[in-house]
Amino acid sequence: MTLTSTLAQNLSALVGADAVLPVEGVSLDGVTPQAVARPADRQQLSEIIKWAAADGVRLFPRGGGVFSSLGNLPSQVDVILDLSRLNRIMDYQPADLTVTAEAGITLATLRRELAQGDKYVPLEAPLPHRATVGGILATGFSGPLRFSSGLPRDWIIGACVAGSDGAETRAGGRVVKNVTGYDLNKLYTGSLGTLGVIVEASFKLAPLHGTWAGLAAPFPSMSGAVNSSRELISQVYAPQGLQVISVDVAKKLGLDCPGDSGAVVLAFISGRPRAVARRLEESTRQLEAGGSAGSEALDEAGARDLLDRLTDLPWLEEDMPSLALKVTLPPSNVGSFVDAMELPPGAGIIADPGFGAVQLLRWTPAGLGDSDPGVTLALIESVRRNATNLNGSAVVEVCPPGVKAGIDVWEGCVGEAELEIMRRIKQNFDPAGIFSPGRFVGRL
Amino acid sequence: MLYHRPTGSLKVSSEQISPQGKWSAVQPAQFVESLKEIVGADYVIFHPEDLLVYEYDGSVDRSMPRAVVLPANEDEASRTLALAYREGVPVAGRGSGTGLSGGALAAPGGIQISFTRMNRILQVDTENRTATIEPGVINLDLDTHVRKFGMRYAPDPSSQKACSLGGNIAENAGGPHCLAYGTTTNHVLGMRVALEDGTMLNLGAEAREIPGYDLRGVFVGSEGTFGIATRITVRLLPLPETVKTFLGVFPDIDSACSAVSAVIGHGIVPAALEMIDALSIRAVQNVTDAGYPEDAGAVLLIELEGLWEEVDEVSREVESALWETGASDVRVAEEDSERERLWLGRKTAFGAFGTIAPNYYLVDGVVPRTRLTQVLRKVSEVSEKYGITIANVFHAGDGNLHPCMLFDEREPGVKDRAMAGAAELMEYCVEMGGSLSGEHGIGLEKKEFMPLVYTEQDMDTMKLVRDAFAPANRLNPGKIFPDGEPYEPSLQRTPAQADPGMYV
Numbered sequence: 001m002t003l004t005s006t007l008a009q010n011l012s013a014l015v016g017a018d019a020v021l022p023v024e025g026v027s028l029d030g031v032t033p034q035a036v037a038r039p040a041d042r043q044q045l046s047e048i049i050k051w052a053a054a055d056g057v058r059l060f061p062r063g064g065g066v067f068s069s070l071g072n073l074p075s076q077v078d079v080i081l082d083l084s085r086l087n088r089i090m091d092y093q094p095a096d097l098t099v100t101a102e103a104g105i106t107l108a109t110l111r112r113e114l115a116q117g118d119k120y121v122p123l124e125a126p127l128p129h130r131a132t133v134g135g136i137l138a139t140g141f142s143g144p145l146r147f148s149s150g151l152p153r154d155w156i157i158g159a160c161v162a163g164s165d166g167a168e169t170r171a172g173g174r175v176v177k178n179v180t181g182y183d184l185n186k187l188y189t190g191s192l193g194t195l196g197v198i199v200e201a202s203f204k205l206a207p208l209h210g211t212w213a214g215l216a217a218p219f220p221s222m223s224g225a226v227n228s229s230r231e232l233i234s235q236v237y238a239p240q241g242l243q244v245i246s247v248d249v250a251k252k253l254g255l256d257c258p259g260d261s262g263a264v265v266l267a268f269i270s271g272r273p274r275a276v277a278r279r280l281e282e283s284t285r286q287l288e289a290g291g292s293a294g295s296e297a298l299d300e301a302g303a304r305d306l307l308d309r310l311t312d313l314p315w316l317e318e319d320m321p322s323l324a325l326k327v328t329l330p331p332s333n334v335g336s337f338v339d340a341m342e343l344p345p346g347a348g349i350i351a352d353p354g355f356g357a358v359q360l361l362r363w364t365p366a367g368l369g370d371s372d373p374g375v376t377l378a379l380i381e382s383v384r385r386n387a388t389n390l391n392g393s394a395v396v397e398v399c400p401p402g403v404k405a406g407i408d409v410w411e412g413c414v415g416e417a418e419l420e421i422m423r424r425i426k427q428n429f430d431p432a433g434i435f436s437p438g439r440f441v442g443r444l
Numbered sequence: 445m446l447y448h449r450p451t452g453s454l455k456v457s458s459e460q461i462s463p464q465g466k467w468s469a470v471q472p473a474q475f476v477e478s479l480k481e482i483v484g485a486d487y488v489i490f491h492p493e494d495l496l497v498y499e500y501d502g503s504v505d506r507s508m509p510r511a512v513v514l515p516a517n518e519d520e521a522s523r524t525l526a527l528a529y530r531e532g533v534p535v536a537g538r539g540s541g542t543g544l545s546g547g548a549l550a551a552p553g554g555i556q557i558s559f560t561r562m563n564r565i566l567q568v569d570t571e572n573r574t575a576t577i578e579p580g581v582i583n584l585d586l587d588t589h590v591r592k593f594g595m596r597y598a599p600d601p602s603s604q605k606a607c608s609l610g611g612n613i614a615e616n617a618g619g620p621h622c623l624a625y626g627t628t629t630n631h632v633l634g635m636r637v638a639l640e641d642g643t644m645l646n647l648g649a650e651a652r653e654i655p656g657y658d659l660r661g662v663f664v665g666s667e668g669t670f671g672i673a674t675r676i677t678v679r680l681l682p683l684p685e686t687v688k689t690f691l692g693v694f695p696d697i698d699s700a701c702s703a704v705s706a707v708i709g710h711g712i713v714p715a716a717l718e719m720i721d722a723l724s725i726r727a728v729q730n731v732t733d734a735g736y737p738e739d740a741g742a743v744l745l746i747e748l749e750g751l752w753e754e755v756d757e758v759s760r761e762v763e764s765a766l767w768e769t770g771a772s773d774v775r776v777a778e779e780d781s782e783r784e785r786l787w788l789g790r791k792t793a794f795g796a797f798g799t800i801a802p803n804y805y806l807v808d809g810v811v812p813r814t815r816l817t818q819v820l821r822k823v824s825e826v827s828e829k830y831g832i833t834i835a836n837v838f839h840a841g842d843g844n845l846h847p848c849m850l851f852d853e854r855e856p857g858v859k860d861r862a863m864a865g866a867a868e869l870m871e872y873c874v875e876m877g878g879s880l881s882g883e884h885g886i887g888l889e890k891k892e893f894m895p896l897v898y899t900e901q902d903m904d905t906m907k908l909v910r911d912a913f914a915p916a917n918r919l920n921p922g923k924i925f926p927d928g929e930p931y932e933p934s935l936q937r938t939p940a941q942a943d944p945g946m947y948v
Contacts, residue, residue: 093814095705096843097713097813098812140653153658153661154630161905169901169902170898170899171905173878173879175843176842177842178810178879179882180890180898181902182665182909184905184909185661191658207713234573236685272754272758275757277753278753279751328654329651330650331571331572331652356651357653415646417643421657422656424912425657428908428909429908
């Protein structure tokens with residue numbers, strides 16, 4: 001192994017060979033970076049940014065790389081900035097229900113540490129042993145519990161971000177309620193590494209107690225499943241998470257699903273035992289009244305296992321879908337959206353009728369070969385049209401680099417007037433264009 | 445000391461108002477005529493005597509606007525902004541003027557756009573649980589309206605009976621029930637906003653999440669410096685099945701503080717957790733009978749909500765936490781009328797302070813909740829040191845203090861002592877790991893204290909966002925950030941100005 005690129009050599013001279021990793025096997029949407037830097041600490045990170053800004057080197061911050069398919073195809077990848085060594089818990093105050101941690105900490109580690117004080121952070125992510133807090137924030141990722149737990153933006157209370165001059169600036173703080181200065185935490189959340197490198201974040205926490213239960217309720221049709229779920233979600237005893245999955249997705253999760261056009265409603269329930277029992281009982285009754293036959297109750301272990309597998313499913317390296325789109329729309333339009341979708345072979349749906357989100361996934365069936373890009377593009381087109389008609393928007397989260405080269409994965413998501421403000425923000429924060437250039441909406 | 449003691453009047457440098465650094469050549473009379481052409485002659489206020497009521501908000505500051513414009517719709521609001529922009533005139537949005545940090549005050553030579561005419565609830569969507577409203581809608585009016593549909597609007601700030609949703613967005617308003625449900629920012633889904641030049645933008649959407657930078661999120665709480673919301677879509681919550689309110693009576697503040705820690709430490713996050721100290725209890729009981737024992741050192745008001753089973757289980761834990769930490773009495777209210785009586789005391793407190801002293805100055809510090817005991821001890825120290833009576837009625841559950849300095853400004857030197865005491869408390873909150881404001885905003889009032897919390901670079905980074913929304917800085921210039929142009933606080937004149945229902 002040799003450090004072939006000039007950039008890698010320069011980096012090595014700057015922060016030491018220990019902080020430079022081999023590029024073999026590393027890529028961003030199929031593009032091999034010229035170097036991978038893994039700063040040992042915040043000082044090194046700052047030096048790397050200063051160097052990059054001076055030389056116009058493009059940096060692509062990365063945590064666990066779980067969501068690295070997200071964003072437009074980068075024209076050129078200079079340096080992938082691996083933040084996994086910035087992984088300390090800086091301050092954990094269980095009694096205050098707050099934690100401050102560096103961005104490179106994995107969700108699994110953070111959860112484990114927080115559990116020591118009987119608290120948890122209501123963030124969700126696939127592959128929590130890899131997914132980092134920084135990655136979850138940068139992508140604004142939310143999972144099957146988003147209906148009740150909300151989004152990362154609802155839990156972040158403070159952030160330290162290294163800007164284009166390499167210096168860290170702080171926004172928010174470590175208190176759960178704070179209106180001191182602009183709420184930049186919201187701006188950084190979901191900005192996909194285009195405004196700076198999130199180095200540290202503080203969160204509100206929730207008490208960890210009670211139990212879990214779940215329910216898998218098969219329905220003969222997708223629209224029946226969505227309609228029943230919508231009914232259930234409006235009740236006081238609604239579960240904390242409710243997802244409707246199509247046949248292909250059910251099969252991937254090893255769940256029984258009737259027929260070819262059926263669907264399964266998955267309910268996830270947590271809380272104090274008596275309340276969990278009542279939510280489970282009422283949910284089962286209501287879904288059965290809505291047409292479900294043969295629903296299966298899940299115990300704590302079963303429910304948590306299914307929740308994890310469902311969250312992981314679209315992001316499993318060994319079985320990545322070739323195409324994944326995420327649609328967000330008003331919750332009442334979820335039914336119309338799934339009704340209007342004609343799914344090609346290998347495609348499945350995970351719908352969140354409470355929150356108003358639909359994931360459309362496709363695992364390319366074997367033997368389709370070269371004819372497939374056309375099918376993929378047609379599917380993207382129809383999802384977008386459908387979403388737009390229903391006051392929603394669609395983002396292509398996973399797709400083959402060949403297809404991605406011809407599309408804007410964020411197309412139609414942001415209006416021109418709003419995009420102009422986003423352009424100015426990007427320009428003001430990152431005048432040299434070194435942070436993940438080209439990846440975000442409007443190719444910012 | 446990092447902060448400047450306010451000495452001058454509110455001044456805004458010309459650069460802050462106009463990028464060209466000069467005032468428009470248009471004469472005020474012509475400007476007023478142009479405003480009248482947009483909104484109609486009846487809806488431009490410009491005679492000095494009519495402007496008096498627009499000179500102040502709920503804060504300690506005053507500033508006379510050049511004119512006040514009352515648009516009937518978004519188009520008029522946008523055209524007013526466009527005109528002001530062309531003429532180099534700064535603009536402040538104004539809802540009900542109940543803000544406590546000076547957010548609605550006009551910059552010198554500036555105008556206010558008042559939204560009292562844009563007060564319609566445009567739509568309630570029971571399917572998606574949202575409401576779309578004009579910015580002048582009063583917070584409590586929205587909540588009352590949507591309760592007919594079995595829903596509610598959760599943030600219930602200070603002057604809920606009087607404050608507008610547009611103002612709530614500007615300040616990211618809180619309130620007792622934000623402990624469980626979050627502040628305004630967690631409840632705003634979408635907004636149409638007018639920028640300084642009148643350009644209209646759509647931030648957020650009916651969908652709870654949209655791609656791109658979260659402009660909606662960073663806009664909420666920007667204190668009217670990014671733009672002015674002209675149409676707002678908020679999230680509504682279903683009404684809970686069961687609500688139960690507890691009154692925990694304690695012999696002193698320390699034991700009440702340990703009860704707060706014990707409740708939170710049990711893994712309970714109630715819907716609301718409020719503390720009322722002995723002085724405030726006396727004040728409340730002077731004006732109404734909320735049923736608070738007059739010999740108590742402090743009371744806690746705790747509200748639980750949820751499924752019957754949850755509330756039932758948690759109730760027992762709350763009760764035992766209260767008894768274990770030394771409560772002398774615990775009362776439980778389940779009927780609406782009983783609960784309302786308990787809340788009445790909380791909601792009457794600030795008006796009731798008038799029975800103790802004619803003037804007050806309110807501090808809005810926030811600290812990690814485990815520091816409450818320490819900070820409240822500091823409050824007593826400050827009270828003694830400066831010879832100022834201080835009452836405490838506040839959101840204990842999230843560590844958001846409201847020490848209220850009570851005095852009579854006719855007493856020589858007392859005003860300065862009160863301000864110095866307030867400054868010392870703010871500094872102490874920051875030292876304890878806290879912040880300057882939990883829910884009232886920085887505005888004019890606390891802008892010179894910002895360096896206690898943020899470095900110059902932190903604040904410069906914040907300004908990068910303002911420069912993107914409002915490059916000419918014509919909206920609410922001179923607020924939030926220290927500018928070396930301190931102001932003279934003129935203090936709340938009489939407590940009678942406070943809405944009797946106001947609770948902060």
